[in-house]
Amino acid sequence: MGSATLDDVAKQAGVSAKTVSRVANGERSVRPETRERVLRAIEALDYRPNLLARGLSGAHAYTIGLVFDNPNAYYIIAMQQGALAACDDMHFGLQIRPCDSTASTLAEDLRDFVHRSRISGLVLTTPVSERTRALRKLAGYHIPFVRIISAARDPRDDIPCVYVDDRDAAYAITTHLLQLGHMRIGFLQGGKRHHASAERLKGYKDALQHYGLPIRDELMVEGDYVFDDGFRGARRLFDLAEPPTAIFGCNDEIAAGALAAAQSAGLSVPYDVSIAGFEDSPFSRHSWPPLTTARQRADIIVERATRMLIARIRDEPVDNEGFNPELVVRGSTAPPRPKSRQRKRR
Amino acid sequence: MGSATLDDVAKQAGVSAKTVSRVANGERSVRPETRERVLRAIEALDYRPNLLARGLSGAHAYTIGLVFDNPNAYYIIAMQQGALAACDDMHFGLQIRPCDSTASTLAEDLRDFVHRSRISGLVLTTPVSERTRALRKLAGYHIPFVRIISAARDPRDDIPCVYVDDRDAAYAITTHLLQLGHMRIGFLQGGKRHHASAERLKGYKDALQHYGLPIRDELMVEGDYVFDDGFRGARRLFDLAEPPTAIFGCNDEIAAGALAAAQSAGLSVPYDVSIAGFEDSPFSRHSWPPLTTARQRADIIVERATRMLIARIRDEPVDNEGFNPELVVRGSTAPPRPKSRQRKRR
DNA sequence: CGCACAATTGACAGCGCTGTCTTTATTGGC
DNA sequence: GCCAATAAAGACAGCGCTGTCAATTGTGCG
Structure with a gap:
């Protein structure tokens, strides 16, 4: 009924739960034949990891938040699609989060959001991404984020960003x-x-x-x-x-x-x-x-930002990237x- | 740094963790003075329940899913707003979930989604809500859902719904x-x-x-x-x-x-x-x-559907409800x- | 005042997974 | 063929919360 758990799979495959965990997360130190056996058991039991358990247990929940405060429906949808595409591809979850960018408690609101769900990081879109003060606080809380901003060139500050040359x-x-x-x-x-x-x-x-x-x-x-x-x-x-x-x-x-x-x-x-x-x-x-x-391909821009964020979370090096809207x-x-x-x- | 936990609050208030849990969830069997003390401690420590832990531990995650497969940006945004309003009000989380309503595995996809995150129930919008076969399967999985459909009158079947009289x-x-x-x-x-x-x-x-x-x-x-x-x-x-x-x-x-x-x-x-x-x-x-x-107030319609779903999850009685779009x-x-x-x- | 009963509160296990550490198997080098 | 070094697999605790059930306190009444 309620899907199979790690232990079920472990029993079926004749290995320990931890080994199944390793296979499920694509860790390398598993012998090919063992991996094969585990994969078969996963297949047979139609096992899907419980995301809550994974998030609670692990260092973070492999989920990122897309934060916006923008009334433009098309924009929002395009952004959601872009973020979703990247998240699906990278096996991350996505939490979509409207917010009030003018709130004085913006940084705290976002921090609570992140902590309550162990969100791994945030993609901040305009105009949230322009609340410099709040962002500084957010960085102070050690919350990884990438921001999408309107700028003619790479700001070269310590906050990773995707910049769009509106000018x-x-x-x-x-x-x-x-x-x-x-x-x-x-x-x-x-x-x-x-x-x-x-x-x-x-x-x-x-x-x-x-x-x-x-x-x-x-x-x-x-x-x-x-x-x-x-x-x-x-x-x-x-x-x-x-x-x-x-x-x-x-x-x-x-x-x-x-x-x-x-x-x-x-x-x-x-x-x-x-x-x-x-x-x-x-x-x-x-x-x-x-x-x-x-x-202005908001979907592509946000997808890029999302990939940058995930790279950042994985401690991979990331470079800021610029986009130029195209005359139509x-x-x-x-x-x-x-x-x-x-x-x-x- | 990482927010306070139940235990922290319990220690601060001089009660057991379970009592704090009771207060946080608004259960009645707590003496007013105890409740007061706990609330003060919660306030003092700026405690926020961890949603992952709550969801993993409890019977379900107090989160509902909004499922759609509709290219209309305005519609989507209106629906999201409606669902969010209801969820915020009822202290439920919201997972926004695009899907392919034409997939033959629709029911299984949704079931996996629900199980992986212990989603409490689904609000199904058109055209997902019209895939009768898949819905029957979904009901077979014991997943609570409410659907929004286009119909002139209450279908009076066993699936709760909000119906919109397009005719x-x-x-x-x-x-x-x-x-x-x-x-x-x-x-x-x-x-x-x-x-x-x-x-x-x-x-x-x-x-x-x-x-x-x-x-x-x-x-x-x-x-x-x-x-x-x-x-x-x-x-x-x-x-x-x-x-x-x-x-x-x-x-x-x-x-x-x-x-x-x-x-x-x-x-x-x-x-x-x-x-x-x-x-x-x-x-x-x-x-x-x-x-x-x-x-057609998609926001209000979805908000209503969301409230119905939550009522249903709480085993409260729910009646189907109809909406009539208004000539403008x-x-x-x-x-x-x-x-x-x-x-x-x- | 003492008892049955209800109202509060607490102890404890466990949700399903991952991090850490330990144990066991395997490999290469002499 | 033996030992150190490395790879693979497992044991176990614990993430932060809730469900269950037991312990404690308070209440009404004869």
Whole structure:
């Protein structure tokens, strides 16, 4: 009924429980013929190690935690898939853990989580990964973790991380718009809670500067990563005396809001105004027109981070790794209308 | 360093470990003053029970599993939130578990999952919850579970469930379109793997019948719950000699595809064609125009199912419960154009 | 005041596994 | 062929908790 235990297998194979344990955990010091016999017994009894017992007994539970505080459903799912793929592959368990990254007790909350379940380590995603103070405490508790952050280059500090160059991707998107001929490009900012927002803004500004264009305050609207802010922000841009011919939303949801604002204002995208997003979420693929955006493979990034964490737990050497989101050009961006015709519309 | 244990607390409070265990688990047979003393010690030592030890020792691990096999990110997140809310409230752990509902070993996979971690019970969501054969096996393994299914009424079988009346909601949406004056309504079907697809189709047909309208095969396009099928299906409908004046997509993603198809065909929504979805996902709120849809609170439904499961695990009596998605009218549906003008456009 | 009974509390084993240490088998070198 | 060195296998304790049952304390009542 309740599955077989180590002892059952040991009896069946005529060896000690410890030997079965060794085989089950792939330790090398077992003679091939013994291993064979044990494997047969495991097969015959359909034995599966009890993870609770293993975790309670061993040094740790061979389980990692994926920690997030992010309202973006696609992002979460992609991250979960990535972490799961790595964990399945490495025979680790996965505990998925939402949390409040703004809590003052963040470090303690995570510590309790880790201790209660003997979690072997944590993969921290943004914005949890940006709470430097909490991370320092966490490190103080000797909890291994890897963080995923938004940065242009390897921070080279003592905390292993995967860094995503949001600045560069935003630079690429802005450059794409500039090369299409847009001279006035609106930027809908993301929430300040995320470092990525600042990075993307930086990429936008850098590109303008590189092209010798002025950076205009009225073209950079503040907001958060939500549809409504995209909608409102875009409307504000449209209402300017001299509205932008292109709008770059800090993520796809913001861009979707801008798209809706354009359509509700009777503007045709991309003929009257170009719109670009960031993330390559289904939003960007499933809108009309589909959005030009930056593809960010959260699944692959998290999978990588998870593998790094497991390596770290096994005391193997790990190197930080960087990712560059990739420009994806779709139907929502096009050259601006010639001046003459643009005038007519107004 | 590593958190305090029961014994530490026991020593501090001057009682036995078992008494601390009783207090920690809220058992009643402890004198108030003793309880008080123990609670103080727990507080002082910042004690947190080790979940692995509790699970290994006790009859089960006070953890339930949420099982799903559904590509819809919003759905998954909503379900996770609902399950988590219930689990947090009832002091149960939650294991989130994607799976392959088409696997022939589904029942065995789930059994192994349950046994390995001493999971107390499972919440099965569609389409896993519809694999009747596997469920029967699962019940044979004495694994408690609650399933969420698409059904118009309480199935009154021996498996506890939460049932969602998709038929009724589809009926309501179709009726809404009929009452607006639409006489030809296209229906973009969902994948056959989900019972909900058939239920929704039934609701559509029932409503037409109720209004004395014929059910036309050419208006019911087959497909799956993906954007592209919505896009293609809608195009096929637009190409009919006599195209529908309204399209009902079996979920929001399909409807988003239809919306894109309309826009790409130069049709204005809702003036040239009305479009309705199903689910109330962000898709429906964040498109332009926003979609009329049926609100289905996956979070609340799953939370309810989770509470039922926990009640069941505690041998408390449980009654099946039904949910009715609620019609949400937004900008994507309107009366059809008067015939005369419609002609002009063609 | 003394007894039957109920309410509290504690002692102890054991959940199923792994870490440590010990014992036994095997190998290579002279 | 014998011994040291190494490899393989086993014995045993114990991870931190709960279930069971026994011991203790408190209660009501004649």
